[in-house]
Amino acid sequence: MQKTRKLLSMLLAIALLCSLFIVPASAETVELPRNETLYFAGIQWGSVNGWNPLSDDMNNGMAITQNAGGSRSIMFETLYMYNMLDGSLTPLLADGDYVWNDARTEITVKIKPAAKWSDGTAITAEDVAYTFATSVKIGNARGNSYKPFIETVEAVDDSTVLIKAKLNDEGAAVNPLQMITYLEEAYVFQKAWVEAVEARSGDDPAAVKRDLGEDVVWSGPYTKYYADDQKVVFVRDDAYWGQDASMWGTLPVPKYIVHTIYADNPAGETALKAGEVDVCQQFIANIQDLWLKDGLPISTYMDEAPWGICVNMPTAYYNLDKPVLQNAALRKAIALAVDYDAIIQNAMTGQSPSFADVPRSLMNPTAGEQATFDHEAVKDLQWAGDDAASAIAMLDAAGIVDTDGDGWRDIDGEKISLNACCPNGWTDWMAAMEIVAAAGEKIGIEITTEFPEWSVYQTVVTAATQDQYDIFMMWTDSAAPTQPWGRVRQLMSSEFVGVEGNWSGNWGHFSNARADEIIAAIPSETDEAALKALYTEAVQIYLTEVPSFSLMYRPNMFHAVNESVWTNFPDASDGRNIPPAICVDGYGIAALYELELVNP
Amino acid sequence: MKNTIRQVFHSPKFVVGFCIFMAILLTMLVYPFINPGDPLKMIGLGTFAEPGTYVSMYDSVGAPFSTFKIPDADVKRLDKLLTQEDRAKMREWLELAQVDVSELDVGDMDSLLAMWKQHYDPEIRIPGMIKAVRNYYIRLNNSILSASVSDTLKVTDTDEATGETIEKTKISKTDYVNVDDVANVISLPLGTDNFGRDTLKQLVAACGVSISIGLIAGAVATALGLLLGLLAGYLGGWVDDFIMFFTNIFTVIPSFVLLILINYSINQDQRGAGTVALVIGLTSWVWTTRSVRSQVISLRNRDHVNLSRLSGHSLPRIILTDILPYIASYVMMAFILQVSSGILAEAQLSLLGLGPKTTEVPTLGLMMNWAMLYSAHLNGSWWAYFPVILVIALISFSLNLMNTGLDQVFNPTLRE
Numbered sequence A: 001m002q003k004t005r006k007l008l009s010m011l012l013a014i015a016l017l018c019s020l021f022i023v024p025a026s027a028e029t030v031e032l033p034r035n036e037t038l039y040f041a042g043i044q045w046g047s048v049n050g051w052n053p054l055s056d057d058m059n060n061g062m063a064i065t066q067n068a069g070g071s072r073s074i075m076f077e078t079l080y081m082y083n084m085l086d087g088s089l090t091p092l093l094a095d096g097d098y099v100w101n102d103a104r105t106e107i108t109v110k111i112k113p114a115a116k117w118s119d120g121t122a123i124t125a126e127d128v129a130y131t132f133a134t135s136v137k138i139g140n141a142r143g144n145s146y147k148p149f150i151e152t153v154e155a156v157d158d159s160t161v162l163i164k165a166k167l168n169d170e171g172a173a174v175n176p177l178q179m180i181t182y183l184e185e186a187y188v189f190q191k192a193w194v195e196a197v198e199a200r201s202g203d204d205p206a207a208v209k210r211d212l213g214e215d216v217v218w219s220g221p222y223t224k225y226y227a228d229d230q231k232v233v234f235v236r237d238d239a240y241w242g243q244d245a246s247m248w249g250t251l252p253v254p255k256y257i258v259h260t261i262y263a264d265n266p267a268g269e270t271a272l273k274a275g276e277v278d279v280c281q282q283f284i285a286n287i288q289d290l291w292l293k294d295g296l297p298i299s300t301y302m303d304e305a306p307w308g309i310c311v312n313m314p315t316a317y318y319n320l321d322k323p324v325l326q327n328a329a330l331r332k333a334i335a336l337a338v339d340y341d342a343i344i345q346n347a348m349t350g351q352s353p354s355f356a357d358v359p360r361s362l363m364n365p366t367a368g369e370q371a372t373f374d375h376e377a378v379k380d381l382q383w384a385g386d387d388a389a390s391a392i393a394m395l396d397a398a399g400i401v402d403t404d405g406d407g408w409r410d411i412d413g414e415k416i417s418l419n420a421c422c423p424n425g426w427t428d429w430m431a432a433m434e435i436v437a438a439a440g441e442k443i444g445i446e447i448t449t450e451f452p453e454w455s456v457y458q459t460v461v462t463a464a465t466q467d468q469y470d471i472f473m474m475w476t477d478s479a480a481p482t483q484p485w486g487r488v489r490q491l492m493s494s495e496f497v498g499v500e501g502n503w504s505g506n507w508g509h510f511s512n513a514r515a516d517e518i519i520a521a522i523p524s525e526t527d528e529a530a531l532k533a534l535y536t537e538a539v540q541i542y543l544t545e546v547p548s549f550s551l552m553y554r555p556n557m558f559h560a561v562n563e564s565v566w567t568n569f570p571d572a573s574d575g576r577n578i579p580p581a582i583c584v585d586g587y588g589i590a591a592l593y594e595l596e597l598v599n600p
Numbered sequence B: 001m002k003n004t005i006r007q008v009f010h011s012p013k014f015v016v017g018f019c020i021f022m023a024i025l026l027t028m029l030v031y032p033f034i035n036p037g038d039p040l041k042m043i044g045l046g047t048f049a050e051p052g053t054y055v056s057m058y059d060s061v062g063a064p065f066s067t068f069k070i071p072d073a074d075v076k077r078l079d080k081l082l083t084q085e086d087r088a089k090m091r092e093w094l095e096l097a098q099v100d101v102s103e104l105d106v107g108d109m110d111s112l113l114a115m116w117k118q119h120y121d122p123e124i125r126i127p128g129m130i131k132a133v134r135n136y137y138i139r140l141n142n143s144i145l146s147a148s149v150s151d152t153l154k155v156t157d158t159d160e161a162t163g164e165t166i167e168k169t170k171i172s173k174t175d176y177v178n179v180d181d182v183a184n185v186i187s188l189p190l191g192t193d194n195f196g197r198d199t200l201k202q203l204v205a206a207c208g209v210s211i212s213i214g215l216i217a218g219a220v221a222t223a224l225g226l227l228l229g230l231l232a233g234y235l236g237g238w239v240d241d242f243i244m245f246f247t248n249i250f251t252v253i254p255s256f257v258l259l260i261l262i263n264y265s266i267n268q269d270q271r272g273a274g275t276v277a278l279v280i281g282l283t284s285w286v287w288t289t290r291s292v293r294s295q296v297i298s299l300r301n302r303d304h305v306n307l308s309r310l311s312g313h314s315l316p317r318i319i320l321t322d323i324l325p326y327i328a329s330y331v332m333m334a335f336i337l338q339v340s341s342g343i344l345a346e347a348q349l350s351l352l353g354l355g356p357k358t359t360e361v362p363t364l365g366l367m368m369n370w371a372m373l374y375s376a377h378l379n380g381s382w383w384a385y386f387p388v389i390l391v392i393a394l395i396s397f398s399l400n401l402m403n404t405g406l407d408q409v410f411n412p413t414l415r416e
Helices: A002-028 A125-138 A141-146 A176-185 A191-200 A205-210 A265-273 A328-337 A340-347 A375-381 A388-397 A427-442 A454-461 A485-492 A513-524 A528-545 A586-593 B002-008 B012-034 B057-062 B073-081 B084-096 B109-119 B131-146 B199-235 B237-252 B255-265 B273-282 B286-300 B303-310 B315-351 B364-373 B386-410
Strands: A037-041 A080-083 A088-091 A106-110 A150-157 A160-165 A222-227 A231-236 A256-260 A310-312 A315-318 A417-421 A446-450 A471-474 A548-550 A560-562 B052-055 B065-067 B152-158 B165-172 B175-177 B185-188
Touching: A037 A265, A080 A176, A080 A586, A088 A176, A106 A176, A125 A141, A125 A150, A125 A160, A125 A191, A125 A205, A141 A176, A150 A176, A160 A176, A176 A513, A265 A560, A315 A427, A328 A388, A328 A427, A328 A528, A340 A427, A375 A528, A388 A427, A417 A427, A427 A446, A427 A471, A427 B364, A454 A471, A485 A513, A485 A528, A513 A528, B002 B386, B012 B199, B012 B386, B052 B057, B057 B165, B084 B109, B084 B131, B109 B131, B199 B237, B199 B273, B199 B286, B199 B315, B199 B364, B199 B386, B237 B286, B255 B273, B255 B315, B273 B315, B286 B315, B303 B315, B315 B364, B315 B386, B364 B386
Parallel strands: A037 A256, A417 A446, A417 A471
Antiparallel strands: A080 A088, A106 A160, A150 A160, A222 A231, A231 A256, A315 A471, A315 A548, B052 B185, B065 B175, B152 B165
8 A cells, every 4th residue: 555655656746747848848849049030019919810811800910911001911912012101012912013094993913923822823813803802702801991992803814903993973983092002902812722711611701701711822921830829920931932033032031920929018018128029019108218228229210209100190089979069169179278299298208290390180290191281271270289278268259168157167058078088008098088188177178087998999989879988089090092081081071970880980970061072072183283172171171170189190000129139120211211110011021131130 | 081092102003103194194284385286287298207306497597607617517517428338339339430449548538529520420330230229329429419519608599570690698617506596496306207297296195085085995894894793793683694694795705806896887987086985995894894793792791781781771872882882992993904905905996997087186096007007117217106105005004003003902912
């Protein structure tokens, strides 16, 4: 008995010891050489669901992100690569520039002869055509958003694609700008693979979108290597077609791309500081302190404020479903009183130009967009903020006064009490909402902040109508070929009013007949002067009606790099014209081909 | 009564705790008179200004000055501009740019600067130099170029009518301004927080709010616990069973989880400091009920209570005059602990983003919440959170000390 016990305990001890060795051994399989690996942060939150790019909910940020400001093309590729610095389109799968027909209703695109799928077969016009047809058929995000603008995508021959526009009543393209955006936003998938998915899903659109796509065929320079709830790893495909002289002429430098999955922003920031992350797409408060105070080898695209190219305009929307907010004087007064400098300096820690530098309009601060409207004509309507005196005068003139002496202003005898909302944990937005609330106090309007969880917030904000949030924040479109038209539409078009699951824009449900006419007229207007007049009028309507007001300018992507291991990241002063798109988006991917090791 | 108080104040532990608590209360009452104004006013643009005294540059230009000839003023000025490390780095750059530095003495500032200005060019790309380092040199060069070279600095203004440049004044290296002569000097002993608000002023205000949250929560919890405990203990029977049934249910539900759930279900715009205090109070009465009940049960059959009952005294009278005085000391101690845990509960809730709505009053927990959201703990802005932690610690430490002190006086088994 004693012996058996001893033996058993010995065995147990040995088993325990063995288990100690087994655990690190399994983790070792993804131990990667540091100087062949580029680490990312701020793109992938939570573990990856799957690899099917036809689906919209794979939660696979590194591999599948199609974006009008430049799609992420390490695994799947687009026809062209967008460069937000100059708005140019560089051919990727396409061969040479796209060609319009004379009526501007059809685009012809050639496919590069060298372009190949990962299984070695050539990429053909048939693949491009089938991708669009399938997207429309199964109704995924790309299919739904381009269906109103593109009639068909056809394969003329193996290497020639013809994209036909949806035509309006006059026989012109509904929106030629959206067709160009399609070229740089939409991935191309292999027809054979898509057909295989359809076959195993029994042609059920929902099943196609549910497919995990483990066998997906790709065309980009990297492919999936390993993924769990800790990290997602991509490995370079050394047979990548792009090493052909007609494209890059070489392979991208890092052999592995890794995105460690962090719990939250501070975790990613700590890893960036420690040199465990090379490229970080996160808002980091007071980022300049990382190099000025801490002396870390971290930098951003520009070495001075705002440290990035701000193309997005996070905006506070007024909920116009609420009767009290249908009063334009009240809307403008609150917007006048807000201290935007405080938002920019305190909430954004200076990572945005001020509204004195770039007066408010519907356009982002880039030179191209600023040139689209007449600055003099809207000058009197613009405001720089922190102007409680004017706001009070405006409210008094509109008869919005404190009638019962409780210190708060009333409309129809009822105290105006508003809430200001944004998702919990979105630090810079939360601080901005606090500053909006503080402005309310200065002008006698009670505004309290509320920070619901994002899961709740998004369902309320995208609902057809809602009465829960009065002032709430959402983003706007960034740079893209359709801008600034897209943003005008996003901020003012009544086509989004009453739409259930509205992710497109106008979340405050504003409608203005003249604004709608302008939005319809701009895409087909080719006369420069007329176009400028239209944009100017749109800005005038926006600044008079104030259906929403932008609180700051913001980069589409934050782009902080740590040069402990890799260097030669794109820089505003290096003359290479590579945008700060975290080395993987649109033409930003060109950076991957030029990275160098600090210690080769 | 007098005797009891004298006894209490003979306990060193109680006295120390009492002094700390009073000191905090006194600061809370006095400081707003020294530094009046809204504690939530955002005075600074930019986040986390460091603690210190800030002198208005604008006002100091026109202020009366005295002349001092301090021998090492120039050295200090240069040291502030270029640290020893910067100088070594400059030499390093010159070496990398293949400038002959064999003759160069880094201690000799003039020759170093001369050589630097002669050779440095931001356009030169040194192979293998990373961007962060290149940027460092560009910044260093800019600060060297912008540093004043002449002995006097001219302050000019532009005439709005003519557009002419008018010389306003000259500032010499030997001019010194008495801080008292500058119109605007702000003293920020604890710097500013992420909204540019005076941290010390906010801390003092927050302290008051948090203590009142603690007091409300403590009062609610103790009153509820006492009432239920007295009834259950004295009446016994089905009343006891009924009350203890609920008390036991609440005992097994972790009160903090309950607190989180209740706060989560109250909309943020309804969640004032008073509401949060009430909720904390309503979730922390159970242990008071249990102990009061057990003490009352032991008191219930004492002779004086029986006598009182035989004399036909009413229930409230028996409870108030024959039972309550015997457990008053215990209730007092429980109350002190409840206050302390109420303050801690508010801090914990606010840290989770479930505290009082943020625009009205500062609380200790909200201060820490914002400091954490803006990564004060990562970027070294200790003044935004450490004093808050210290104050919370001091408050609960003093309350706990008072409690132990009282315990030693009132608890016969601990009496020395």
